[in-house]
Amino acid sequence: MKTRLTIISLAGGIALGCFAGLAHADPVDDTLEIDGQPMITRAPAPEGHPFDEVLSGWLFREAETRAVEADSFQNPGMLEVERAAEIWSTPEGTAGKSCETCHGDVSESMKGVGAHYPKWDKDANRPINIELQIDKCRTEQMGAEPYKFDAKDQKAMTALIKNQSLGEPMSVDLSQGDMQSWWDRGKDTYYTRTGQLNLSCSNCHEDSMGNMIRADHLSQGQVNGFPTYRLKQSALVSLHNRFRGCIRDTRAEFPKAFSDELMALEVYVTWRGTGLSVETPAVRQ
């Protein structure tokens, strides 16, 4: 665990290493292995996709940031994953159960699971993501409170579960329930211009992909690394927080986390990344 100390100097280096003017306008030609395990960072796009190839956000980050993600001992997000492994085994709520009581070893029971969310939930009659599945277990099985949006433990537990799918290609099953109409709705949102700046997701992540917007290198806005670890904030960042941040940056009101609108967006944007490996917790500046 001693290697983790190097993160401090690395993060400092990133701040200093900022480029002046234009730099790195294209995604890098590099391959990602996390602890020696190969990740799919480029995949052929599914039919009906605006791009030929879908690209992981990792390809758009600075060399230092990429290196931190490639080594799970340096990735500070892994400390949260380890912390969540303890929560996994700790009983909570009136039923006196922990996640482990029902699911056993997380690395066996949750292997590959996170790569296929959002999923249709018959009870709720809508798609749910990992965060809401965790809440469902907490309220229905454990007699515990649902997590507050973006509670530290919610982000850590989500990262723990997604991390059990590290390397696994993402896919969503649109044949379940009414998933297709949620996909349609998410697509509408993706192409709708919002706010005083009058910009849509597609204006930045499709039309301007690979360009710089001030200091930021615009990626395809893929979800495969979430929750991601942000060096600048020294914390995990959830997907709905990121969605809301992007919408807020257009100077628009942003929808509630886990609202129908953002859940539909999650279904659609996850589909846009079909075939990319889960990289949770990916590292971002």
Place this chain on the structure above:
Amino acid sequence: MKTGSAFFLSGAMALAAVTFAGTANAADTAPNDVAFNEMQVSESLTGMPGDPAAGADAFKNRKLGNCLACHTTTAMESELFHGNVGPDLDGAGSRWTEAQLRAIVVDAKQVFGPDSRMPGFYSLHVGKNVAEKFHGKTILSAQDVENIVAFLVTLKDE
């Protein structure tokens, strides 16, 4: 503002900017009254010439134009972080007339068409769900626009 990528404003800064834009001068042409003629706006929005030095400031200021979010130009070489979502602006003052530059800054979609990614800086044709604090407001004041136009005019080819 936590995860925001901060290429535009932070909340507090945004408020400051709006207070500026909000205090419209009575003599200014209102956003909906700006006359576009063949993709040009010939009249100054304030009735006065702009100040190019103030325009250079507004151009780079993240609270105002933040034009560097999307454009490069050698005149701003000393600034960090130029974006390239839009074209390089070197020579823009030679390629375009002052009236065309004013039209571009006021409402780029009137010049480049509805699919343009460039925001309208003195326009009320905006996207859905505009945040409450920006309702009915333009990104820039008439004075800011005139200043920026005066700056753009100086970006001549060698």
